[in-house]
Amino acid sequence: MIQGNNHKPKIIMICGPTAIGKTSVAIETAEAVGGEIVGADSMQIYRYMDIGTAKPTPEEKRRVAHHMIDIVNPDEAYDAARFSLEARASVNQLLALGHVPLVAGGTGFYVKALLYGLCEAAPENGSIRIRLREEADRCGGQHLHQRLKACDPEAAAAIHPNDIYRIVRALEVYEASGMSMTEFRRRHGFSDVPYNVLKIGLFMDRQALYERIEQRVDRMIAKGLHDEVKQLLAAGYHEDLRSMQSLGYRHMTAYIQGKTDYISAVADLKKDTRNYAKRQLTWFRKDFQTKWFEPDQTARIISCVRAFLDE
Numbered sequence: 001m002i003q004g005n006n007h008k009p010k011i012i013m014i015c016g017p018t019a020i021g022k023t024s025v026a027i028e029t030a031e032a033v034g035g036e037i038v039g040a041d042s043m044q045i046y047r048y049m050d051i052g053t054a055k056p057t058p059e060e061k062r063r064v065a066h067h068m069i070d071i072v073n074p075d076e077a078y079d080a081a082r083f084s085l086e087a088r089a090s091v092n093q094l095l096a097l098g099h100v101p102l103v104a105g106g107t108g109f110y111v112k113a114l115l116y117g118l119c120e121a122a123p124e125n126g127s128i129r130i131r132l133r134e135e136a137d138r139c140g141g142q143h144l145h146q147r148l149k150a151c152d153p154e155a156a157a158a159i160h161p162n163d164i165y166r167i168v169r170a171l172e173v174y175e176a177s178g179m180s181m182t183e184f185r186r187r188h189g190f191s192d193v194p195y196n197v198l199k200i201g202l203f204m205d206r207q208a209l210y211e212r213i214e215q216r217v218d219r220m221i222a223k224g225l226h227d228e229v230k231q232l233l234a235a236g237y238h239e240d241l242r243s244m245q246s247l248g249y250r251h252m253t254a255y256i257q258g259k260t261d262y263i264s265a266v267a268d269l270k271k272d273t274r275n276y277a278k279r280q281l282t283w284f285r286k287d288f289q290t291k292w293f294e295p296d297q298t299a300r301i302i303s304c305v306r307a308f309l310d311e
Contacts, residue, residue, distance in 0.1 A: 008193075008194065008195055008196040009092075009095045009194075009195055009196065010100075010195070010196045010197075010198070010308065010309060011091060011095075011100070011101045011102070011103060011195045011196070011197055011198075012029070012033075012035065012100065012101070012102045012103065012197075012198050012200065012305055012308070013040075013102075013103045013104075013111060013115065013197055013198065013199045013200065014026045014029070014102060014103070014104040014200045014202070015040075015104075015105065015106060015108070015111060015199070015200070015201050015202070015284050015290070016106060016201055016202030016203065016280070016281075016284065016295075017106060017202075017203075017209060017276075017277035017278075017280040017281050017284075018054075018106050018213065018216075018273060018276060018277050018280065019054075019209065019212045019213045019215075019216045019273070019277070020202045020203070020204060020209060020212065020277075020295055021202060021212075021295035022104050022105065022106065022202060022295075023054075023056050023060065023104065024295070025104075025200075025202060025295055025298055025301060026064075026102050026104035027056075027060055027063055027064045028298050028302070029102060029298070029301055029302055029305055030064040030100070030102050031063065031064060032302045032305075032306075033100050033302070033305055033306060033309060034099060034100055035064070035094075035099060035100035035101065035102045036064060036065040036066070036067065036094055036099050036100070036101065036102070037056075037064055037065070037066045037067065037102050037103075037104050038066075038067045038068050038087055038090050038091055038094070038101050038102065038103045038104070038114075039066060039067065039068040039069045039104060039105050040068070040083075040087065040103050040104065040105025040106075040107055040110045040111045040114060041053065041069075041105040041106060041107050041110070042078075042083075042107040042109075042110055043107075043243070043246050043247075044068075044069045044070075044105075045068060045069065045070070045071050045072055045078060045083070046070075046072060046073070046074045046243050047070045047071075047072065047073055047074070048073075048074060048228075048231070048232060048235070048237075049074060049228070049232070049243060049249070050228065051220050051223045051224060051225045051228045051248075052220060052225050052228060052229070052246070052247070052248035052249055052252075053246075053248075054216065054220070055069060055070075056069070067087075067090040067094075068083070068086065068087050068090060071086070074232060074237045074241055074243040074244065075236075075237055075238075075241055075243070080109050080110055080113040080118060081113065081118055083110050083113060083114065084110075084113035084114050084117065084118060087103070087110075087114045088114060088194070091103070091114070091195070100309065103115075106280050108158075108280065108283035108284060109158075115193070115195060115197055116193055117193075124172065124176070125172055125175070125176040128171075128172050128175050128176055129168060129169075129172045132144065132168045132171055132172060132175075133164070133168055136164050136167070136168060141161045141162050141163070141164050141167060142161050144164070144167045144168065144171060145159070145161040145167055147171060148167055148170055148171055151171070151174045151180060152170055152174060152180035152181055152182050154180075154182040155170045155180065155181050155182050156170075157279070157282070158279060158283065160272075160276070160279075162245055162250060163242075163245065164245070165242050169181070197289075198291070198304070198305060198308040199287060199289050199290040199291065200290070200291055200293060200301055200304070200305070201284050201285075201287075201290040201291065201292045201293070202292075202293060202294070202295045203281070203292050203293075203294065204294050204295065209277060210274050210277075213270065213273050213274055213277060214270050216273075217248075217266065217269055217270050217273060220248060221266060225248055225252055226252050226255070226256070228252075229248075229249055229252035229253055229256060230252075230256055232244065232249070233253065233256065239253045239257070247269065247272060247273055247276060248269055251265045251266070251268055251269040251272070252265060252269075291304060
């Protein structure tokens with residue numbers, strides 16, 4: 001098992017905003033140091049959702065083994081707690097085999113749950129949750145999101161207004177306890193730290209990133225995102241599922257159901273993806289231990305990783 005001076009096993013994290021090239025960097029780095037990739041993406045866990053989640057291609061998976069991808073169906077309940085448990089099991093198995101685990105992904109809370117654990121279980125209240133969900137059905141996610149802004153602005157900044165599940169959960173915690181979800185996490189301090197982690201962050205000029213996002217969306221459309229969503233709906237995966245409310249899937253669903261036109265659906269997808277990338281960068285920038293590189297600096301990244309592993 002690869003261990004550092006603090007006797008904790010060493011792992012590598014590669015993070016950054018969507019479309020910046022995390023998969024390519026992770027694959028090249030893994031090939032250079034004898035590693036395998038553990039995905040930290042809250043959408044790539046779902047089967048049948050390939051194009052809209054930009055999963056690694058079959059060729060990329062042949063080059064380097066990937067874990068925590070295609071593990072649940074789109075209607076299956078999944079959260080950060082389950083991810084932390086299962087991703088750690090994958091990491092520990094790789095360490096036991098003498099392989100270097102490279103955790104790669106852009107879902108900040110999943111990354112944090114894997115590296116530091118989760119805060120104590122925040123209080124639950126079924127009656128409050130039901131009432132909030134009924135209110136969301138009547139008034140929409142934007143309405144509840146505005147309320148969340150008032151009681152927990154930090155959580156509201158990290159949660160998309162269409163993510164009804166997480167909005168309702170955060171409001172449920174606040175109403176049940178009088179304490180925000182942010183405060184619960186702050187008090188815990190994510191103190192469960194089983195690994196010695198080298199954190200690699202990817203960044204680039206914002207305008208260049210936005211251009212890459214637009215190009216990625218165009219590629220997804222050309223590859224058949226519309227048909228992928230159509231097949232999911234035909235298979236019985238309802239539009240209200242958490243998985244189907246994600247980027248790309250909710251936009252194509254709105255078009256398929258005649259709620260918007262094609263040009264508007266694609267434009268909204270590009271705009272929402274840009275906004276998501278901004279939120280991701282804000283999240284990852286808070287960690288001052290992260291070493292930042294541009295995605296074309298792979299040689300420097302590999303040198304940094306090798307130096308860390310040799311310490």
